[in-house]
Amino acid sequence: DQQVKQNSPSLSVQEGRISILNCDYTNSMFDYFLWYKKYPAEGPTFLISISSIKDKNEDGRFTVFLNKSAKHLSLHIVPSQPGDSAVYFCAATARAGNNRKLIWGLGTSLAVNP
């Protein structure tokens, strides 16, 4: 049962345009959401996060939006660059007893074309 869903396996965008990656979740206990970028043969790299008490967080070209009522979040990359081509994972977490674990989506492969 996939608690974090990334329904688009791939996305192709022209350099300079906006990339929008979407993520849906089902568990209302999640209180923190994160986006990671992953290149082949490397571990995931933390990009940006958002707490459930906020609806927007911005860091340079990256902005994450959270819509709690819809259980939906999105990552906007503006402007997109060829170096942004990677697999993007959405992850969510909830405090559970004495631990925090990340629940991951399946990822969206972003290709930014020059």
Next chain:
Amino acid sequence: DAGVTQSPTHLIKTRGQHVTLRCSPISGHKSVSWYQQVLGQGPQFIFQYYEKEERGRGNFPDRFSARQFPNYSSELNVNALLLGDSALYLCASSLIWEVAEAFFGQGTRLTVV
């Protein structure tokens, strides 16, 4: 500053064998988590350790075990390897267990033949 380091980077084992994977967290980080990522999937949580104690365990069989040492480094052990254990094993470190942002190593690619 060194990031999270994992060793080895690649490993080939035979079914039934045992494997030990190692992880050194970022200096000052006390929490280490292990994840398994099979091809085409997102990472799956295996364990979280903090201050040498197991804080959480995912839905993995008892063949999987781990420990954390006084210097906060960690080992993941898998016994009686199965073909299905072939995956990328990721180690993540965070400052304390309550912090959600985790920083990952490059992973160990385990192939079971």
